[in-house]
Amino acid sequence: MLYPTSSESKLTKESSKLAINGGTPICQKTWPTWPQSNPATEKAVIDVLRSGRWTISGFTNGKSTQEQIFAAAFADFLGVKHCIPTDHGTSALELALAACSVGPGDEVIVPGLTWVACPYAVLTNQAVPVLADVDPHTMCIAAESVQQLITPKTKAVLVVHLYCRIADMTALNLIAKEHNLVLIEDCAQAHGARWRGRSVGTIGKVGAFSMQQGKPMTSGEGGCCVTDDDELADLIYRLRTDGRSFLPNVQALGKMQLWEHGGVAGRNHCLSDIQLAILTAQLKDLQDQNARRRENAAYLTELLIQLPGVSIPNFHDPEDEETYYHFAFFLNEEFLQGRSIGWVSEALSAELGIWVHQPYVPLNRHPLYVPEEKHWVKQCTEAREAVRKDQFTLPYAEEVYGKTLLLHHSILLAEHKDMELIAAAMKKVHEVGK
Numbered sequence: 280m281l282y283p284t285s286s287e288s289k290l291t292k293e294s295s296k297l298a299i300n301g302g303t304p305i306c307q308k309t310w311p312t313w314p315q316s317n318p319a320t321e322k323a324v325i326d327v328l329r330s331g332r333w334t335i336s337g338f339t340n341g342k343s344t345q346e347q348i349f350a351a352a353f354a355d356f357l358g359v360k361h362c363i364p365t366d367h368g369t370s371a372l373e374l375a376l377a378a379c380s381v382g383p384g385d386e387v388i389v390p391g392l393t394w395v396a397c398p399y400a401v402l403t404n405q406a407v408p409v410l411a412d413v414d415p416h417t418m419c420i421a422a423e424s425v426q427q428l429i430t431p432k433t434k435a436v437l438v439v440h441l442y443c444r445i446a447d448m449t450a451l452n453l454i455a456k457e458h459n460l461v462l463i464e465d466c467a468q469a470h471g472a473r474w475r476g477r478s479v480g481t482i483g484k485v486g487a488f489s490m491q492q493g494k495p496m497t498s499g500e501g502g503c504c505v506t507d508d509d510e511l512a513d514l515i516y517r518l519r520t521d522g523r524s525f526l527p528n529v530q531a532l533g534k535m536q537l538w539e540h541g542g543v544a545g546r547n548h549c550l551s552d553i554q555l556a557i558l559t560a561q562l563k564d565l566q567d568q569n570a571r572r573r574e575n576a577a578y579l580t581e582l583l584i585q586l587p588g589v590s591i592p593n594f595h596d597p598e599d600e601e602t603y604y605h606f607a608f609f610l611n612e613e614f615l616q617g618r619s620i621g622w623v624s625e626a627l628s629a630e631l632g633i634w635v636h637q638p639y640v641p642l643n644r645h646p647l648y649v650p651e652e653k654h655w656v657k658q659c660t661e662a663r664e665a666v667r668k669d670q671f672t673l674p675y676a677e678e679v680y681g682k683t684l685l686l687h688h689s690i691l692l693a694e695h696k697d698m699e700l701i702a703a704a705m706k707k708v709h710e711v712g713k
């Protein structure tokens with residue numbers, strides 16, 4: 280059922296008035312909230328609270344740590360050897376870069392359309408973020424742009440699988456091989472996405488995930504690094520744990536399991552056992568939730584592309600399994616008819632009672648991205664010049680910003696028929712003038 284067009288039925292004066300202008304909204308239902316707790320998650324938290332051990336740096340209680348349990352389960356789910364949990368996705372990125380020896384004098388190519396944590400993770404390691412443009416069809420970093428930005432100082436490429444699409448790993452792998460660059464995959468938004476049969480995060484040297492509240496799998500805050508490389512995994516572990524390593528053999532009750540062997544300048548980016556237990560419980564639901572999101576996204580796509588001026592970001596290959604942090608759709612002038620996309624997002628939000636919004640502001644003009652304010656940058660003329668954001672032009676990132684609207688993945692957990700309400704709201708906003 281779609282919102283009837285004027286040719287199909289006469290709109291009443293009231294129903295044709297947009298909700299943003301005081302009319303009746305298309306939808307007054309309650310949409311699924313996020314995050315979602317369940318009895319298993321609640322029991323997992325209570326079990327940890329009663330266990331006497333709330334973190335790996337606590338004394339052993341004779342049982343596997345929550346970290347061991349989650350790390351093994353997530354590594355198995357992804358098909359990778361090692362998973363090292365971290366307190367945030369940002370720290371996972373910082374640690375991944377540090378472990379790959381990214382440091383002063385290095386350049387790291389980062390997409391110009393992503394969350395500010397990406398370039399800041401590079402700056403935290405005193406390296407220079409170089410902003411690449413994106414592919415306007417997938418919104419992810421464009422291999423052609425990466426190719427153009429490579430200099431003798433380029434050490435790594437930070438690939439982000441953005442919103443609901445997977446970056447072109449075939450082209451990026453080729454470039455990385457040719458120029459001996461490290462590929463780090465930021466999978467903060469793509470838990471369980473698969474590219475040519477492989478989980479994202481396992482294709483580059485290291486994958487970094489975020490488990491912050493809005494993400495498709497969450498413990499409120501959290502993250503992890505994943506890799507197949509034993510040495511790199513050990514280094515990330517030690518960098519994350521103040522230089523300490525975990526002794527796999529169960530120690531006598533009441534003893535520490537962390538071995539203070541030093542040798543690396545580490546910091547504490549550990550996740551608490553309470554959060555890890557939440558993640559283990561949430562992981563059990565991830566595949567079913569991803570399947571439901573995919574199913575609803577396919578139906579919503581089918582409905583939306585019937586509307587004038589609406590299209591959907593491209594797939595690379597029908598074999599790939601995308602996941603959804605946000606469902607993205609593109610609007611052209613045929614839909615907008617002179618109205619700004621910002622206004623359309625407000626009008627849709629009012630019709631649906633959910634937040635429909637634009638993507639990230641491109642980094643070269645993002646108000647939160649102020650690399651010149653980093654302490655080490657302030658002290659170095661060369662660095663100030665190297666990080667200047669006005670040197671980067673990102674026409675495709677601007678195009679994506681100007682044509683895209685996003686719906687949070689929790690909306691895709693609603694009933695199948697609820698997708699029709701979204702299409703109906705789109706139809707109403709398209710048909711009823713400003």
Ligand SMILES: Cc1ncc(COP(=O)(O)O)c(C=O)c1O
Pocket residue numbers: 367368369370393394396397439465467468489490491500501502
């Ligand atoms: C692409 C991307 N990278 C990194 C991060 C940082 O993750 P966190 O908020 O867990 O530090 C985010 C968070 O939104 C993100 O979207």
